[in-house]
Amino acid sequence: MDIHRPDLAVKKRRRNLIWIAVGVVALAISGYALSNLDPPAPSVARSTLWIEAVKRGDMMREVRGPGTLVPKEIRWIAAETAARVERILVKPGAKVEADTVILTLSNPEVRDLMLSAQAAKVAAEADYAARKMTLESQYLDQKATLATTEGDSEAADLQAEAEADLNKKGIISDINFRRTQLTARSLKVRLEIERERLTKFDQTMAAQLAADRARIEQLDNTYQLRRRQSDALNVRAGIAGVLQQVPVEEGAQLAPGTNVARVAKPDVLMAELRIAETQAKDVQIGQKVGIDTRNGIIEGLVARIDPAVVQGSVQVDVDLVGALPPGARPDLSVDGVIELERLNNVLYVSRPAQSQQETRTSLFRYDTRASRADRVQVELGRASVTQIEVRKGLTEGDQVVLSDTSQYDKYDRLKID
The missing domain is CATH 2.40.30.170 (Efflux pump adaptor protein, beta barrel domain)
Known part of the structure; x- marks a missing residue:
């Protein structure tokens, strides 16, 4: 008869659980090992890569x-006054000389102001001439008065000298002789006054004429301004060159300071x-x-x-x-x-794709004997347009992949066919 053994069933179930646990652990270990394996190196055709050797020597730093x-010399011509564009005589692209009229403007008020300024200047010049003649005549009169006074003073001195001897001899009384001396002294004082009066008149005449000349100069400046504004209605190039722009049209009304033409020396x-x-x-x-x-x-x-x-x-x-x-x-x-x-005397290489100066990056170093390229960390220095300095990570003669390898970022090795 069969003997019921429940302990055997328990042992069998325990043994199965142990084998299941062992299997799970083995699968976990295998998965972990597989996850840490490097992916297989991809194959890349040598003809698709830009590979160059690291060099040592002098490198010229450049920027592009x-x-x-x-044009180095450009002249913008602006309207000096409000005006209307009458005619455009020269088109852009034409060669012009300094006195070439490019376009003509019109403003009747400008000419009227010029004529008024001219008339005021002429009137002031006439007033100046008349005043100068009057003052010069008065100056001559003053000089004549001074000369008469000088003569009277000298005659009084001579008479006093002559009466001095006669007074000593008793021929002329003392009172008459003193009267003659008083007259001589009085004429000397008057002579000094006349001399001072002539000097003051000379200074006054100079000041009045200087004031008139200043007024004439001011009116002349106004006239020259009005004349220049009138002449500016015929817009000239100012320099020899090529007319580049005429940013206005015929009939346009212009404000003062509006640019109407640009001339440059080509x-x-x-x-x-x-x-x-x-x-x-x-x-x-x-x-x-x-x-x-x-x-x-x-x-x-x-x-x-x-x-x-x-x-x-x-x-x-x-x-x-x-x-x-x-x-x-x-x-x-x-x-x-x-x-x-x-x-001078630095390691350098042609500038890799997407490289920046003064940075750390990774490049593939090509091993010609093993037909593979391994990723290495490289410190880059100062850069030029087509070259860059290598500070660390490479040595002279190393072959480096310089083309864009961003598609292989997850690989540390490439197989070069």
Whole structure:
């Protein structure tokens, strides 16, 4: 007969639970090991990669920026008075001389004011001439009075001297002799007064004539202003060059100060470059610049650096010192390369895609014997337009992948076919 053994069933169930637990632990360990395995290195065609060797030597730091050629000498011509545009005689693009009339304006009031100013000036000049003649006549009268007084004084002195001897001999009484001396002294005092009066009159005449001349000068300035405003109704170029703009139309009514034409010298150009604000900090006045016009390179020097940042860039003005190539003209789009400094005996490499100066990044170092590229940490230094300094992580002669490898960011190794 069968003997009922409940302990065997318990042992069997316990044994099954142990095996299940062991299986779960084994699966967990296997999953953990598989999750920590490096993904297999992807294969990349050698022809699709940009690979270059790290070099040691001198590196020229440069910055690049787009820009345009602009005239160095530009003259905006503005309306001096309110006026109406009568005729436009010259169209934009035409060559003009300094006295070329570009357009004519009209304002009858301006001519009337000029004629009034001219009449006032002429009247003032006539008044000045009449006053000068009157004062000169009075001055001569005063001089004549002074001369008469001098004669009387000298005659009185002579008479006093003659009567002195006669008085000593008793021929002339003392009272008559004293009367003669008193007359001589009185004439001397009058003579001094007349001399002082002539001096004062001379000063007064000079002051009056100076005041009249100042008034004439003021009226002349007013007349010259009115005359210039009248002449400005015929708008002239002012400089020899090319007429670039005439931003008005015939029949338009203009306010004073309205720009009516722009003239520039097309053979004297400069470049206005836009340099990224992160790179403009190293740009200095006097640095050499190469301006690429797509038809030749023009040499230049940094002349001015705008202190303001506009839309992430800084304007740098460049004076051109080289000959202009054919086709160089105002508003031509150009590229400029500014030479910042020369770095001596440094490690450098062509600038990798999306690299920034003074940063740490990772690059793939190519092993030609193993046909693979391993990721290495690299510290980059100062950068140029096409090259960048290598401070740590690479040595001279290392082959580095410089093309964009962002699609392989999760891999530390590439297989190069």
